[in-house]
Amino acid sequence: NAGVTQTPKFQVLKTGQSMTLQCAQDMNHEYMSWYRQDPGMGLRLIHYSVGAGITDQGEVPNGYNVSRSTTEDFPLRLLSAAPSQTSVYFCASSLRPRETQYFGPGTRLLVL
Amino acid sequence: ILNVEQSPQSLHVQEGDSTNFTCSFPSSNFYALHWYRWETAKSPKALFVMTLNGDEKKKGRISATLNTKEGYSYLYIKGSQPEDSATYLCASFITGTASKLTFGTGTRLQVTL
Numbered sequence: 048n049a050g051v052t053q054t055p056k057f058q059v060l061k062t063g064q065s066m067t068l069q070c071a072q073d074m075n076h077e078y079m080s081w082y083r084q085d086p087g088m089g090l091r092l093i094h095y096s097v098g099a100g101i102t103d104q105g106e107v108p109n110g111y112n113v114s115r116s117t118t119e120d121f122p123l124r125l126l127s128a129a130p131s132q133t134s135v136y137f138c139a140s141s142l143r144p145r146e147t148q149y150f151g152p153g154t155r156l157l158v159l
Numbered sequence: 160i161l162n163v164e165q166s167p168q169s170l171h172v173q174e175g176d177s178t179n180f181t182c183s184f185p186s187s188n189f190y191a192l193h194w195y196r197w198e199t200a201k202s203p204k205a206l207f208v209m210t211l212n213g214d215e216k217k218k219g220r221i222s223a224t225l226n227t228k229e230g231y232s233y234l235y236i237k238g239s240q241p242e243d244s245a246t247y248l249c250a251s252f253i254t255g256t257a258s259k260l261t262f263g264t265g266t267r268l269q270v271t272l
Binding site: 080082087088089090091092095105137144145146147148149150151152153 | 190191193195201202203204205208248250252259260261262263264265
């Protein structure tokens with residue numbers, strides 16, 4: 048099993064550009080989520096999904112969109128990048144939201 | 160307590176010292192408490208998931224306890240080693256919170272020789 052994979056590992060964007068961060072898991076997990084990590088703020092939940100076709104907002108959803116067309120994939124879209132979105136983004140999955148979360152390796156995003 | 164809080168924010172100990180950290184969480188509608196170990200430049204890895212009041216879990220030199228009535232969990236590291244240096248995160252899952260974990264900001268542990 049590859050576990051949770053994320054691409055790209057690192058990305059530089061200009062303000063206003065859009066991009067999609069990819070996340071995939073091969074563990075047949077129903078629950079997937081996106082977090083951002085900022086200094087002194089721990090992990091903050093952006094969006095999550097409890098299964099294919101179902102998504103919901105987390106703590107900091109503004110400026111991000113998600114979709115879940117398959118169990119395996121949960122892409123995160125930045126619609127119009129802003130410097131405030133400079134962060135490290137982690138995708139995680141689990142069988143159920145209350146169970147152990149498996150994290151991907153992270154995507155480091157720099158918005159200029 | 161409305162949020163998940165961890166203390167101390169950071170800790171610096173010498174090799175061989177034993178140490179412990181605290182995680183405080185809302186006790187109402189509690190379902191599960193998670194601990195994760197997060198090394199620099201890597202992703203968080205699960206240590207424990209605990210659900211029952213009085214639960215104790217152990218993995219090598221690391222152990223954790225849970226008090227769901229008063230809303231706290233302790234993580235203990237016995238005989239700290241430099242490889243224990245990491246940020247330790249806790250997260251709570253509460254029923255009725257729309258299926259999401261709430262993370263604390265972590266305790267950063269540095270162990271020196």
